Amino acid sequence: MGTGFSFFLGETSTGLLGSSSLPAKPGLGDLPESCISSIFMYLDPPEICKLAQMNRAFRAASLADFVWESKLPSNFKFLVDKVLDHENLPKKEIYARLCQPNCFDGGTKEVWLDKSCGQVFLSISSRALRITGIDDRRYWSHIPTEESRFHTVAYLQQIWWVEALGELEFEFPRGSYSLYFRLQLGKTCPKRFGRRVCNADQVHGWHIKPVRFQLSTSDGQHALSECYLHQQGSWVHYHVGDFVVIDNHKPMKIKFSMVQIDCTHTKGGLSLDSVLIYPSKFREKLI
Template sequence: MGASWSMAEESGAAGPTGMADLPEGCLAEVLARLEPAEICRLARLSRAFRAAAAADFIWEAKLPRGYRRFLGRVLPHPGAEDGRNRNPKKGSGSGSKKELYSRLCRPTLFDGGTKEFWLEKHSGGICISISSKALSITMIDDRRYWNYVPTEESRFHTVAYLQQIWWLEVDGELDFYFPEGTYSLYFRLHLGRASRRLGRRINSPQHIHGWDIQPVRFQLSTSDGQRAQSKCYLDDPGTWIHYHVGDFDVQDSEVSTKVKFSMIQIDCTHTKGGLCVDSVLVCPKGFQLEKEMPPLCA
């Protein structure tokens, strides 16, 4: 039916009256009640829908509540920190709200390239990934224990690789103006060191040991007193896994929320090694992760 509207409109032929004949303002009111993906699909039907779908009030409502408080932080100078994001004509304060929504849906590095921000395009929920280089890792400067290794399997093209250590402690924090909602926090980890040989992915198990003796303990706390923790035995070498630390609630987007998080295995009766620490992910609860699924943690 949408195709017939579009063809009739483009050719100027007379036809039955349909939704595309409604005033642009009425169409915009209808579109405002749909999800972003549905709005974009309808915008392809005809010029009338395209014009209505560009209304600022539609996309203003889809943007995260309180977005102006963090906009300057994640888009201070578009393209300055990441060569993939160069569009000098569409800064953080110019262009339409639809353009701004589209811009925020594209992953953007901030805080010196150690964090990445994007909107989940279907819901408008915010996601933040934090590089291993933004984390505090015990003994990270001693190359007998840790090394930063390049890889295309990370958003940040680098992961922290542990060869062997007695005391594992990885800490981090994020201070951000989160919109209201419930958020989940994950560590993205991998046992073994992946590489490519003759076009095939291979995983070296050379240093993997110690993770089946005692579980790793994950925990988080927020500036308003929320706490969560879990523990897991690290398993499944060769697979990137999101380990679920816990959830936290944000009730006021006008107040900055500081989240502290950690991963600890400090049983010094044995060494452990062969671990890649890629990043920490903060996303809306229920967010569809990649192919990696969080294991069941206690």
């Protein structure tokens, strides 16, 4: 028993069994940087950022270009050319910048990455659409609002023929995508006593005939849906359809539209914010 006790003390103190203590056991900070970086390739970006705060070795390993290149989408070079000013940035910096909303086409479109998984998201302003009668203030007007990422929405007072057309040419990573129109029945007004206000006085005509949504792609995909607009006072994402990207190194042309051209009655009180393109697996997040 005494021998065992003396041996235990000899591991932790000096002068009992030797002139110096035994070498300290290696810790996480002693792992080779290349080994840590290789492990980081199997983690999500938020996990990498958390571990980078542990010590200097982890932080240095988290800066490796090959770690962040594995997190970037396959079209990241296309994105860099389209929305970033500098090409020779560290891959971690490129990832961080692409996770922010990045404008292109004169500020009428935005693209960003999901911080957790690096998937690509797109938003297209109402100003990028060809809207019948948009230049005639008897029918349409642009309303400033904080509820749009573009800070303005197209608002319809009243018209017989509703038609909004758009198109996009973009290089998407391989995968399935869903396209939506973001609409609201009613006009958002300045807040009163800190509460959101939506004026629905001009809303009419949408319950008589459905709105038709369509999309088509340059590789022959088509989608069609019809929907009555009935939910007033809140923004709704109306699902147009889905498309699949197989060739992820070739730009795809997409055309999409929203029409209600039954001229037997007028329609009004509609706010048109934007068109969204999301990876299909994020559909529940929009709903």
